[in-house]
Amino acid sequence: xxxxxxxLVTALARRARAASLVLATASTDQxxxxxxxxxxxxxxxxxxxxxxxxxxxxxDLAAAKKNKLTSAQIDRLTLTPPRxxxxxxxxxxVAALPDPVGEELERTVRPNGLEIRKVRVPIGVIGxxxxxxxxxxxxxxxxxxxxxxxxxxxxxxxxxxxxxxxxEIIHQAIADTPLSTLDVRLSTxxxxxxPTTDRAALTTLLKxxxxxxxxxxxxxxxxxxxxxxxxxxxxxxxxxGVCFVYVDQDADPAMAERIVVxxxxxxxxxxxxxxxxxxxxxxxxxxxxxxxxALLEKKVELRCDQASAAILKKHQLAHRSAKTADYTTEFLxxxxxxxxxxxxxxxxATINRDSSAHTDAIVTxxxxxxxxxxxxxxxxxxxxxxxxRFNDGFEFGLGAEIGISTDRLHARGPMGxxxxxxxxxxxxxxxxxxx
Amino acid sequence: xxxxxxxLVTALARRARAASLVLATASTDQxxxxxxxxxxxxxxxxxxxxxxxxxxxxxDLAAAKKNKLTSAQIDRLTLTPPRxxxxxxxxxxVAALPDPVGEELERTVRPNGLEIRKVRVPIGVIGxxxxxxxxxxxxxxxxxxxxxxxxxxxxxxxxxxxxxxxxEIIHQAIADTPLSTLDVRLSTxxxxxxPTTDRAALTTLLKxxxxxxxxxxxxxxxxxxxxxxxxxxxxxxxxxGVCFVYVDQDADPAMAERIVVxxxxxxxxxxxxxxxxxxxxxxxxxxxxxxxxALLEKKVELRCDQASAAILKKHQLAHRSAKTADYTTEFLxxxxxxxxxxxxxxxxATINRDSSAHTDAIVTxxxxxxxxxxxxxxxxxxxxxxxxRFNDGFEFGLGAEIGISTDRLHARGPMGxxxxxxxxxxxxxxxxxxx
Numbered sequence: 001x002x003x004x005x006x007x008l009v010t011a012l013a014r015r016a017r018a019a020s021l022v023l024a025t026a027s028t029d030q031x032x033x034x035x036x037x038x039x040x041x042x043x044x045x046x047x048x049x050x051x052x053x054x055x056x057x058x059x060d061l062a063a064a065k066k067n068k069l070t071s072a073q074i075d076r077l078t079l080t081p082p083r084x085x086x087x088x089x090x091x092x093x094v095a096a097l098p099d100p101v102g103e104e105l106e107r108t109v110r111p112n113g114l115e116i117r118k119v120r121v122p123i124g125v126i127g128x129x130x131x132x133x134x135x136x137x138x139x140x141x142x143x144x145x146x147x148x149x150x151x152x153x154x155x156x157x158x159x160x161x162x163x164x165x166x167x168e169i170i171h172q173a174i175a176d177t178p179l180s181t182l183d184v185r186l187s188t189x190x191x192x193x194x195p196t197t198d199r200a201a202l203t204t205l206l207k208x209x210x211x212x213x214x215x216x217x218x219x220x221x222x223x224x225x226x227x228x229x230x231x232x233x234x235x236x237x238x239x240x241g242v243c244f245v246y247v248d249q250d251a252d253p254a255m256a257e258r259i260v261v262x263x264x265x266x267x268x269x270x271x272x273x274x275x276x277x278x279x280x281x282x283x284x285x286x287x288x289x290x291x292x293x294a295l296l297e298k299k300v301e302l303r304c305d306q307a308s309a310a311i312l313k314k315h316q317l318a319h320r321s322a323k324t325a326d327y328t329t330e331f332l333x334x335x336x337x338x339x340x341x342x343x344x345x346x347x348x349a350t351i352n353r354d355s356s357a358h359t360d361a362i363v364t365x366x367x368x369x370x371x372x373x374x375x376x377x378x379x380x381x382x383x384x385x386x387x388x389r390f391n392d393g394f395e396f397g398l399g400a401e402i403g404i405s406t407d408r409l410h411a412r413g414p415m416g417x418x419x420x421x422x423x424x425x426x427x428x429x430x431x432x433x434x435x
Numbered sequence: 436x437x438x439x440x441x442x443l444v445t446a447l448a449r450r451a452r453a454a455s456l457v458l459a460t461a462s463t464d465q466x467x468x469x470x471x472x473x474x475x476x477x478x479x480x481x482x483x484x485x486x487x488x489x490x491x492x493x494x495d496l497a498a499a500k501k502n503k504l505t506s507a508q509i510d511r512l513t514l515t516p517p518r519x520x521x522x523x524x525x526x527x528x529v530a531a532l533p534d535p536v537g538e539e540l541e542r543t544v545r546p547n548g549l550e551i552r553k554v555r556v557p558i559g560v561i562g563x564x565x566x567x568x569x570x571x572x573x574x575x576x577x578x579x580x581x582x583x584x585x586x587x588x589x590x591x592x593x594x595x596x597x598x599x600x601x602x603e604i605i606h607q608a609i610a611d612t613p614l615s616t617l618d619v620r621l622s623t624x625x626x627x628x629x630p631t632t633d634r635a636a637l638t639t640l641l642k643x644x645x646x647x648x649x650x651x652x653x654x655x656x657x658x659x660x661x662x663x664x665x666x667x668x669x670x671x672x673x674x675x676g677v678c679f680v681y682v683d684q685d686a687d688p689a690m691a692e693r694i695v696v697x698x699x700x701x702x703x704x705x706x707x708x709x710x711x712x713x714x715x716x717x718x719x720x721x722x723x724x725x726x727x728x729a730l731l732e733k734k735v736e737l738r739c740d741q742a743s744a745a746i747l748k749k750h751q752l753a754h755r756s757a758k759t760a761d762y763t764t765e766f767l768x769x770x771x772x773x774x775x776x777x778x779x780x781x782x783x784a785t786i787n788r789d790s791s792a793h794t795d796a797i798v799t800x801x802x803x804x805x806x807x808x809x810x811x812x813x814x815x816x817x818x819x820x821x822x823x824r825f826n827d828g829f830e831f832g833l834g835a836e837i838g839i840s841t842d843r844l845h846a847r848g849p850m851g852x853x854x855x856x857x858x859x860x861x862x863x864x865x866x867x868x869x870x
Contacts, residue, residue: 021787025810108832114821116831123843124813209663213843228644232663234670234844255866262868352456374861375460378559386549386864395869396551396860397543408558408648408857409669410845422843425831426809429821431690433697434830 005196009204012192013152013211016125019187020150024122028099030180031146035095038142038173042088049169050084056165057134064158076133077158087138094142097399100417101148115428120421122148124213127205129227131156131219137166140216141191143402147420150190152205152212156219157197167193206231213422218403236415238406240330241271241358243388246347246373248364249280253287255385256363257294262387263361265298269332271404272359272391276327277338278347284308284340289315292338300334307340328354344369348376355379358406359391380406380413440631444639447627448587448646451560454622455585459557463534465615466581470530473577473608477523484604485519491600492569499593511568512593522573529577532834535852536583550863557583558857559648562640564662566591566654572601575651576626578837582855585625587640587647591654592632602628641666648857653838671850673841675765676706676793678823681782681808683799684715688722690820691798692729697822698796700733704767706839707794707826711762712773713782719743719775724750727773735769742775763789779804783811790814793841794826815841815848 023031041049057079064074106118126149128140137155144151155163171188179185194201206215209232216236217227224237245263247256263274279288288311292302296318303322304312312319319338326337341347351360361383362373370384381391391414393401398416405411411419458466476484492514499509541553561584563575572588579586590598606623614620629636641650644667651671652662659672680698682691698709714723723746727737731753738757739747747754754773761772776782786795796818797808805819816826826849828836833851840846846854 021811021813024813110830110832114825114830121813228667234842236844252866258866258868266869370863376456378456378459378556379859381860381862383862384864385866386862387868389869390549390862390864390867391860395545395549397545407669409671412857413860422847424814425816425826425848427816427818427821427825428805429819429825431687431693431820432825433693433822434701434824 005198005200006204009194009201010208010211012194013125013205013208015187015189016150016152016192017211019189020122020125020148022184022187023145023150023190024101024124024148026148026184026186027180028101030177030184030186031099031148032095034145034174034177034186035091035142037176038170039088039091039095041169041173042084042091042138049172050081053079053084053162053165053169054081056161059161060159069158073132073158077162079134079162083135087135090135091138091142094146094400097146097417099146100421105423112432113430114432117426117428118423119426120418121424123420123422125150125152125211126420127152127154127212127215127233129154129202129215129217129219129223131223132158134159134162134166136218137163137193138170140402141167141170143400143417143420145190147417149420152192152194154194154197154202154205160197163193164195167191203230206233209233216403234410236403236405236407236411238271238356238358238404240356241273241404242276242328242330242354242356243272243274243358244276244278244351244355244360245274245388246278246341246351246360246362247280247283247287247291248344248347248362248366248369249282250366250369251280251283251287251363252365253290256287257291259361259363259385259387260291261294261298263389264295264300264336265334266387266389268334271330272388273332274361274388275329275331275335275337276354277336278341278350279308279338280344280347281307281340281342284311288312288338288340289317292317292319295336298334300336303335303337305339308338311340330356344372348373351377351379356406358404359383359388361386361388380404440633440635441639444629444636445643445646447629448560448640448643450622450624451585451587451627452646454624455557455560455583457619457622458580458585458625459536459559459583461583461619461621462615463536465612465619465621466534466583467530469580469609469612469621470526470577472611473605474523474526474530476604476608477519477526477573484607485516488514488519488597488600488604489516491596494596495594504593508567508593512597514569514597518570522570525570525574526577529581529835532581532852534581535856540858547867548865549867552861552863553858554861555853555856556859558855560585560587560646561855562587562589562647562650562668564589564637564650564652564654564658566658567593569594569597569601571653572598572628573605575837576602576605578835578852578855580625582852584855587627587629589629589632589637589640595632598628599630602626638665641668644668651838669845671838671840671842671846673706673791673793673839675791676708676839677711677763677765677789677791678707678709678793679711679713679786679790679795680709680823681713681776681786681795681797682715682718682722682726683779683797683801683804683808684717685801685804686715686718686722686798687800688725691722692726694796694798694820694822695726696729696733698824699730699735699771700769701822701824703769706765707823708767709796709823710764710766710770710772711789712771713776713785714743714773715779715782716742716775716777719746723747723773723775724752727752727754730771733769735771738770738772740774743773746775765791779807783808786812786814791841793839794818794823796821796823815839
């Protein structure tokens, strides 16, 4: 088998490409019929597929326990009937979203009479490389189907049997979908799972740039870096979220407290949680103790620069000295690095140097300061008087999210169905030739 | 020097990054002032820079003659006062284009009152890797400046001295540009030339993904492939243009002749020239001889499949037998591969398999057939009753073009100033936190 791996992955990608060409011109109704059928199959009212799924998941869970995964890892891996029902609900929500394909983005008529339309179309074949969570299998397959893209999924070893069963259920849903009015049948090759977690299969996939058009890695930084370094296919990614809140000299103190605490503690393990606090020197003496008290009450560890440490020491508030690495660290925990900054300009420069260009916020009542911050901070999402936690596809009204990009090409910030699309130019003439 | 090359290139990229942050918030007026000054310096009314440029070019030309470059290569390399004036005119045209930066792409107000604006911003730092032509140096620098991006240029060995002098003149123009109303000075590091054509410098550059945000390679397929395979930075590219014209059974014969001839012969050496002709079997017997006569009159060599060869043989029209490779070849010459196709569906499938997804056209009076072709052919630009030669930034009304992309992410088809931009989300709140 390993000797044939490149051949096997290439054949799979060829099938995906063929399926993508059919899917690209499928009607919204036909795609939604497949999604609706999938939701029904996942629903616990169909015990056959639920039971098969729970059995497959039990195999993965047994292996996980044997391999001594942490309880958090095992929890992420575990499927239960309510969690399966939640998956089904997610599928129904995507079915209800507007179809991005076919939307006219621009239209011009040139002096020579040529009509030029820029129309949204699927990207084609998308490879999604992810780690443990089995719900990613359904989320990604469904978002790709809805946006007319074929999906090649490569999940983690831990959820291998669960993923295989999920893809079988997706295939069942596609096979159950009626023909379109043009007698077109969707192909089950529209969603395929790479049937091994051998790294060689991944390495082969990442070089198939004539068949696969986009790679989306989801997971830890080392996986994402491996993919970015080995892919000749364009990759959309985000490495990490080192997000800042800057409290300006003209910040409303109560609002600053509310936003800093929310950005740090509401869900510290996610990429849009704040990891870094900057406070303007003119107000640090009065405001920082208030912020620190509120954070300490929520069990946040404060890692301070000299200036902020001196203020907290004076007020006998607990803190530690920050190391240089803390200023660029994604803690994903109840830890916050704290610095005093002499000016707005310094805050902007600090953020542009130390943040991961993911999500950065200013708290201020000063409109001019806010405008300079929003223009000058070169990050995917910049916020004025709001928590960093709002950088999210659902909060932005996209209805769904396949990830958050810190790249600058194609998609930046939360990625929904539209960001899974490309466009093409459709030109209509009446015999024009170029002179 | 070679030992220090990675350090040198990294330092250069760091300067570019710093310059890009200033340039990103520069006003349209300030950017246009720099461009207008550059046009003046390039204008022959300033003999100092023209003479310096001609002297630098003479050094490259002497080397080119010594290295026995072809006369076509030497011609492409040669600068003359009229060619320099033409460069200046191109710079003025870009200055006159609307600034893409700051344009609001979307705006929503969420139920919680958050205002979310999607705003066009520069990408950041763009690396442009190209070969001989010195005019690319000016074109790319100017398009990057106008769109607020810092440019790192890596030209070919043949035009090294010319490029160096061109970048000196660009630096002069930037240095001559007045301060903005905010006392901001544009940095000459906004446009930098890698001071060596050593491959090691290029390899270093292609890995600087924390400083450089996009790579645009321009040139032959092998250069582009080298860049795509070695870059961890996103690359926007097109490998080649294997463009098709499909003449449907319901094509207007005179229009088919006009479009096929124009697509093939009007400028055969460019990527949007047709290389492939498909003719529907129902009309090949009558239409193909007419098309062949018109093409033969223009000295086009026809490389035919069996069916088309039989028809041309019957009419005693010159042709050769095609080899399989001809059906996917970019000839860039007066050569056309010719096939008879049994149906519209077969034509679409053939194009999706054999074309480079660059530019493909149908000639037909049948609206339904045209709609199926335009939807089913998965190429950057699809045309109905118009020549493939129209896939061009100027013809599309973009005003300028940095290249044509056959990628599907970020930009597809002709790329102008807008395609040199990313976007960011600017969120304005009144203290919102996430519950």
